[in-house]
Amino acid sequence: MQWSEPDERYRITKAASEVREGECLLTWHWPKEINYVYIDSFEDGGEQPPDGLDPKRLKLFTREEYKAKNGYRARVDFTGPYFYRIYPCVMLEGRLTPLSQRDGDNLTRVSGGRAKIRYGIKYGGGWFSKYKTVQIRLFCEIPVPREALCYVKKEGAAPRNKEDGTFYPFMNDFPPGRTELPPIEVGKNDYIRLFFTDGPIYGERFELIPD
CATH class of the missing domain: 2.60.40 (Immunoglobulin-like)
Incomplete structure (x- = not known):
């Protein structure tokens, strides 16, 4: 998978999460020009840099899906702290390309059950x-x-x-x-x-x- 450098125009911000009845709801602010994101999820200490990520662990999610579901929803089938990072994607040379944004604005932490x-x-x-x-x-x-x-x-x-x-x-x-x-x-x-x-x-x- 080809990654591109972060761009201030396309930053994901205000990533947040809420757990209710065994389900986690992720929300974030979409930049106007962004219609796709990749979502990476990992245990505490399990994050990998973008250039070392296995593409199979990334979930492609669209703005239309986000609107239809009022966010991104996932089952809470884990214990302890868990993290989600939302990477914005842009079209470069006809290819959907994720941007390697790595800051606190596109990262959210979830507490699973004990x-x-x-x-x-x-x-x-x-x-x-x-x-x-x-x-x-x-x-x-x-x-x-x-x-x-x-x-x-x-x-x-x-x-x-x-x-x-x-x-x-x-x-x-x-x-x-x-x-x-x-x-x-x-x-x-x-x-x-x-x-x-x-x-x-x-x-x-x-x-x-x-x-």
């Missing part, structure tokens, strides 16, 4: 032992990377947050469905709780629910 992570913690061990075992079970709606979660151990009471005790990372990713981790041995008065390693980042994609 996938549930349910977890349970079961303690075991003898009354007279100095130690007890901890069994952690999880049920994940979608795959969860190991770096998203950690467990924190605290003596005397369950930890209140990630900093309220000793932090431990997980070594493996979590597949969808039920996962039962190998038992952990802790002190008799120790307690464990799961947290996101980074709440602002992973809390937007997942909901952590203790059973």
Whole structure:
């Protein structure tokens, strides 16, 4: 696909998005001379420069379609932050050519739903032992990377947050469905709780629910 440099006369502006009942509505201001746009959609951190874009991931959309549908509509079948960039297109030498506009005016951010992570913690061990075992079970709606979660151990009471005790990372990713981790041995008065390693980042994609 051949791209052309941005042109101030043909800039897309006021890109915005709204989510209702599982559907995302994108709106933007069309320059007078623009009748076609390409729409690129991507996850957080997944944007590619125009010259490296696979044309198959671009959606051609016309001004007439926009008028008929009052915007561009897409299903929200993703979790966490998602982005749409609208590239204006012009006719050059008889060919529809997108312009590589890359600024905040033709970019909009959408927040998708949060996938549930349910977890349970079961303690075991003898009354007279100095130690007890901890069994952690999880049920994940979608795959969860190991770096998203950690467990924190605290003596005397369950930890209140990630900093309220000793932090431990997980070594493996979590597949969808039920996962039962190998038992952990802790002190008799120790307690464990799961947290996101980074709440602002992973809390937007997942909901952590203790059973």
